[in-house]
Amino acid sequence: MITATTHAAEHPAEHYPGGLMRWLTTTNHKDIGTMYLTFSLIMFFVGGLMILAVRAELFQPGLQLMKPEFFNQLIGVHALVMIFAALMPAATGFANWMLPLMIGAPDMALPRLNNWGFWLLPPAAILLTLPFTLALFGIGDGALATGWTFYAPLSVQGGMGVDFAILAVHILGISSIMGSINIIVTIFNMRAPGMTMMKLPLFAWGWLITAFLLIATLPVLAGAVTMLLTDRHFGTHFFDAAGGGDPILFQHLFWFFGHPEVYILLLPVWGLMPHVLSTFSRKPAYGYKAQVYSFIAIGLLSVVVWAHHFFTAGMPVPALIYFMFSTMAISLPLAVLFFCWIATMWKGAMTFETPMLFAVGFIVLFGIAGLTGLILADVAADAQYHHSYFVVAHFHYALFAGGIMGVMTGVYYWLPKWTGHMYSEKLGKLHFWLTVFSFNLTFIPQFFLGLAGMPRRIPDYALQFAEFNAISTLGAFVLGISQLLFAWNIWCCVRGGPKVESRVWEGAEGLEWELSSPPPHHSWEIQPVIK
Amino acid sequence: MKTAPAHAAHADHYFVPQPSLYPVILSVGMFLLAFGFIQLINNFGAGKWVMFGGTAVILYVLFGWFGKVIGESQSGAYRDWEDRSFRYGMIWFIATEVMFFAAFFGALFYVRVISVPTLGGMEGAHGFSLWPEFAGTWPTSGPKGANFTPMGAWGIPALNTALLLSSGATVTWAHWGLLRNKRSQLALGLAATVLLGSTFLGFQAYEYHHAYAELGLTMGAGAYGATFFMLTGFHGFHVTLGTIMLAVILLRSLSGHFSAERHFAFEAVAWYWHFVDVVWLILFVFVYWV
Numbered sequence: 001m002i003t004a005t006t007h008a009a010e011h012p013a014e015h016y017p018g019g020l021m022r023w024l025t026t027t028n029h030k031d032i033g034t035m036y037l038t039f040s041l042i043m044f045f046v047g048g049l050m051i052l053a054v055r056a057e058l059f060q061p062g063l064q065l066m067k068p069e070f071f072n073q074l075i076g077v078h079a080l081v082m083i084f085a086a087l088m089p090a091a092t093g094f095a096n097w098m099l100p101l102m103i104g105a106p107d108m109a110l111p112r113l114n115n116w117g118f119w120l121l122p123p124a125a126i127l128l129t130l131p132f133t134l135a136l137f138g139i140g141d142g143a144l145a146t147g148w149t150f151y152a153p154l155s156v157q158g159g160m161g162v163d164f165a166i167l168a169v170h171i172l173g174i175s176s177i178m179g180s181i182n183i184i185v186t187i188f189n190m191r192a193p194g195m196t197m198m199k200l201p202l203f204a205w206g207w208l209i210t211a212f213l214l215i216a217t218l219p220v221l222a223g224a225v226t227m228l229l230t231d232r233h234f235g236t237h238f239f240d241a242a243g244g245g246d247p248i249l250f251q252h253l254f255w256f257f258g259h260p261e262v263y264i265l266l267l268p269v270w271g272l273m274p275h276v277l278s279t280f281s282r283k284p285a286y287g288y289k290a291q292v293y294s295f296i297a298i299g300l301l302s303v304v305v306w307a308h309h310f311f312t313a314g315m316p317v318p319a320l321i322y323f324m325f326s327t328m329a330i331s332l333p334l335a336v337l338f339f340c341w342i343a344t345m346w347k348g349a350m351t352f353e354t355p356m357l358f359a360v361g362f363i364v365l366f367g368i369a370g371l372t373g374l375i376l377a378d379v380a381a382d383a384q385y386h387h388s389y390f391v392v393a394h395f396h397y398a399l400f401a402g403g404i405m406g407v408m409t410g411v412y413y414w415l416p417k418w419t420g421h422m423y424s425e426k427l428g429k430l431h432f433w434l435t436v437f438s439f440n441l442t443f444i445p446q447f448f449l450g451l452a453g454m455p456r457r458i459p460d461y462a463l464q465f466a467e468f469n470a471i472s473t474l475g476a477f478v479l480g481i482s483q484l485l486f487a488w489n490i491w492c493c494v495r496g497g498p499k500v501e502s503r504v505w506e507g508a509e510g511l512e513w514e515l516s517s518p519p520p521h522h523s524w525e526i527q528p529v530i531k
Numbered sequence: 532m533k534t535a536p537a538h539a540a541h542a543d544h545y546f547v548p549q550p551s552l553y554p555v556i557l558s559v560g561m562f563l564l565a566f567g568f569i570q571l572i573n574n575f576g577a578g579k580w581v582m583f584g585g586t587a588v589i590l591y592v593l594f595g596w597f598g599k600v601i602g603e604s605q606s607g608a609y610r611d612w613e614d615r616s617f618r619y620g621m622i623w624f625i626a627t628e629v630m631f632f633a634a635f636f637g638a639l640f641y642v643r644v645i646s647v648p649t650l651g652g653m654e655g656a657h658g659f660s661l662w663p664e665f666a667g668t669w670p671t672s673g674p675k676g677a678n679f680t681p682m683g684a685w686g687i688p689a690l691n692t693a694l695l696l697s698s699g700a701t702v703t704w705a706h707w708g709l710l711r712n713k714r715s716q717l718a719l720g721l722a723a724t725v726l727l728g729s730t731f732l733g734f735q736a737y738e739y740h741h742a743y744a745e746l747g748l749t750m751g752a753g754a755y756g757a758t759f760f761m762l763t764g765f766h767g768f769h770v771t772l773g774t775i776m777l778a779v780i781l782l783r784s785l786s787g788h789f790s791a792e793r794h795f796a797f798e799a800v801a802w803y804w805h806f807v808d809v810v811w812l813i814l815f816v817f818v819y820w821v
Contacts, residue, residue, distance in 0.1 A: 123565075
């Protein structure tokens, strides 16, 4: 049955260009997935270098390495790069590679659109980072220095870097929307006969909700930054009280996108977790329906809770209470997911290969993100924590331990399937333990810094914060250097290594494991029938 | 999960297009357009030439890519399976457009319901206001805005509403013609729709001129001017795109494209046109009327 899908001989007319042209012109979901993942890995290091410069500056109190303006540029572009150019493309790369394999499809539904979605990313990344280079030649004053949130009025007054970032966000948004449309259409229209929605792999369910969230919220971000652009250059007063507008309107529009964005980054990972946990526990995923309904519930709730990001900006008390309780309500479906993950492992015949280590690490550390999130959702408590390092630590537990470690879980889990080679378990485990250790070394001190009152986005601080900042910087550098192991392991695995079977992992279930490793050029050219 | 032997499986082959350079070229065009635009608004002389270059590249791709798709469609490469992908794709694309307009309607409702009344009520609520004379009523250009006359609903805007509603009817009439294989009804209906759309745009251009020249209503006229021009402007841009798309569909109909059974492109454009129509109705009520 595996060989039944390799039909190269049947297509004598097909001609595929080699070299660079293969990548520029490809309509193949695997090639496009590979490009997304490679781009993501490169940008992960670009964004990482930016934040290491920031941490180096914060190693000691006082200003040692850079001007405050440059510090502000680094933190904002770090966030935009990590969110839009590292984490989101990684998830889209997973979707491209795995969805057709998992649902028994020959390819993604709209292959040329798929290629366009990827090739919009490099121009956007150039626009985002070009102002740094231009500033070296005396053109403009560098990248946007507002943080990634573009808050008005600072962003209305900011330099040319804000315009670059606005246009970059537009292009990144178009890219994500094209990717989302393609994923929705693929899941709705390309499933193998007999694969009903309630037999859909959970990874596909997670991505389906993600894609709907992108479609619902990214256009609102596009609208918000368009208003910002016209306020900056065309004389409108959307965010100017003197004209009847309101800077807080920008915060509402931004976070209507920004909060669902958190789930956009996490839902693909939540979809992936049950696959990994069930494989290495050698048991079916616990609570399939409960997880699907939790994804849907979280998706719906995520678009009605946005104002908890600016409790201190000034809102009527009923609004504060509404946003507090609706935010806390998200913890209910999320708790269901945690329960299902743990129940999947319960009494399983567990082994701890690298993907499983990352998955278990994810559950523990992402749990900390959830619990500290509950604290921040409390209006009264948030008045103290708002805009402090507590928030920075919280969302790095969500987006590094939840998002990036989730992506690493997927990379180790699927890399043998993609390349046909096994990566080095020894290096993988070393990478895991170094990452977990140094991640906590970096961010646990930041919780204490935040509780003690250290504000975020400030390049200098009071002497009382010195020790924790020094520890945090030390952790950040170990964390950054450890990721070289990850890149090296991937590189070696792509280049060679022990051959693997089509079912790479003993306990793995699903259509993707029935195709050879690496899979044939056209995945399921003849669709399997699901009984 | 169990799979059956391959010979029992789905016999269809999904159409996966050959490698194509168009997407990459389109991205380059968009990069040039964006980069040139940034230069233009920051007063670099070369900006508009870079923008022209980008626009030329984008137009080249639009002709080439759509031409290729039309060729594939005419050669019968697309059957029900592919057709369904296009339909779902168009539906969710229109959904993103709905949300884009929702952002601007959201801004309109926010300034009308929250920010303007709050600015007007500062004195009473806080005993202090930067602008104690500001009443906080709508329409307004804000406490420090210039004087202007708001746009009335029952002149050109009402006429434009009638035009767009009629164009929704004519495009449906054209669809009926296509379904019953009455080709002249199809062509006539589409031509009428293009004409109504163009007339709408002509009236809107006149209205903008009137606003700037006589009413003092500009983009800079505070919250009212900003929401008025951004909402009607983006809507007008969508009407322009829709009219161009309808014209292409008209030309294709005249060259004998589309059959009663297979005419996704026609339907996609008709959906888009109805969407633009519905946005106008909401716009007419909340921007012009109430």
